[in-house]
Amino acid sequence: MTAQILSALAEALGPEAITLGDDMAPWMQDWTGQYQWTPLCVVRPRDTQQVSDALRLLNAAGVAVVPVSGHTGLAGGTRAQGAVMLSLDRLNAVRDIRPDARLAIVEAGVILSDLHDAVDPHDLSFPMTFGAKGSARMGGILATNAGGSNVLRHGNTRDLVLGLEAVLADGRVVDLMSELHKNNTGYDLRHLLIGSEGTLGIITAAVVKLVPKPRAFATAMVAVPTVGSALALLNRLQDVTGGAVEAFEFMPAAYMREYARLHPDTRPAFDQDYGVNILVELGATAPRDVTMDEAGQVPLATYLEEVLGALFEEGAVLDAVVAQSDQQRQDMWARREAAAEVSFNRKPLVIGDVAVPLDRVEAFLEQAHAKAQELDPKVEALWVAHLGDGNIHYVLLPTRDDPALLDQMLEDMEGVTLSLGGTFSAEHGVGSSKLGSMARHKDPVALEMMRAIKSALDPKGTLNPGKLIPPAGSYQYPHVR
Ligand SMILES: Cc1cc2nc3c(=O)[nH]c(=O)nc-3n(C[C@H](O)[C@H](O)[C@H](O)COP(=O)(O)OP(=O)(O)OC[C@H]3O[C@@H](n4cnc5c(N)ncnc54)[C@H](O)[C@@H]3O)c2cc1C
Structure with missing residues (x-):
């Protein structure tokens, strides 16, 4: 059967489109290393027609197919034990x-x-x-x-x-x-x-x-006393600039220290530790905001400095560094974009990708850690947040590698999230890793609708089986670390 499928695929798509054996290594685990699997083969069609040919053939044979693009997903969505992985990497025009x-x-x-x-x-x-x-x-x-x-x-x-x-x-x-x-x-x-x-x-x-494309950016690292002060900064900047805030990212002291440890050659953002560190970026296209004044500064940067100055006087900003060059801006972003490296480098860990309304982020951070400490008093919390949209990548680092403990911690974290009007899956998706959360927390009627849509469009269940939608009636998903 397998040999027949492989030869039919090779005939339809050409032998160069089929990858087998050790050559499949890049496709045999996810980015986090949490999931490992052995696919039947990897198929790499070169156009839509070949994707269609492959799916027609595999569906007729009842073979599971898992699509993969860049393979950076963080929810175990490309797990493909015994399935054909269909990579889109050659459709790259x-x-x-x-x-x-x-x-x-x-x-x-x-x-x-x-x-x-x-x-x-x-x-x-x-x-x-x-x-x-x-x-x-x-x-x-x-x-x-x-x-x-x-x-x-x-x-x-x-x-x-x-x-x-x-x-x-x-x-x-x-x-x-x-x-x-x-x-x-x-x-x-x-x-x-x-x-x-x-x-x-x-x-x-x-x-x-x-x-x-923004014709100018004004970018800064800002330390503030509380998450509430950070939101005051965000809203003041939005008011003054007419909504020019492109990004508003929150890194706590633990994140800053871990980044410094992993990148000992980089300069720290500030001379001392602060609890709430914000990377803020404004972007503008309008000539009035981006044309340099006599002092060689663009108005966008002036708005930022004026708001920071006023909030500093009020005690709502503790420290700030405004990027003076594109290199400084890139360095600020490099610290933020190392989030996955910083967050996932210790084990065991419990990974949350939650979102709550902006004015409840502070409550979430307090309550989620307190709840985890009830189970493990020395548990550490590490997070990075897209604070401008309320999405917190919240990671707990327990002191014991006990699956039941990790599962309970995830459930408690999600309980806190939902009690604050939030969601347990903000941007990474459900994949394999949040199937249990879907079973526990998603509205049952919504789940029924999803199952009905799935079976109408994929009655044989061959497309990315076992992802996103938990099977009816099952609530048993061991936590995967
Ligand atoms: C360092 C790092 C930072 C990240 N930051 C963010 C972030 O800020 N925001 C964010 O949202 N995500 C983030 N992610 C997660 C990830 O990059 C995104 O989810 C991204 O959208 C996945 O794209 P991919 O091409 O790698 O998808 P893959 O990992 O290849 O696939 C992801 C899912 O989509 C399915 N899929 C893939 N291609 C197709 C297709 N053509 N048709 C149908 N289904 C398909 C797969 O089966 C799988 O379920 C980050 C990941 C890393 C490693």
């Missing part, structure tokens, strides 16, 4: 850039930073960015409805997509490649496929929105 319509047409295998580079000469930007931008590909970004550092200003992936092309489980191609901002023609299947984590279709291309 930016098909078109249309500056007048402010859109680009991209294939699923385009790396995020390659799209940034492609639109930059047009003075445009695709305003989605995060630490894995040099590896994550558009297919995975769409399939997980990725967030990132600019959600505050530009929204999630869903907000940045006009159209989509996907291949269904049985090989049918669905063409939703609309370039329109208004298109009320029935159910929004584009938004159904975005965030479906490869369970409903394999995304092969998309029409994405572009925005004017």
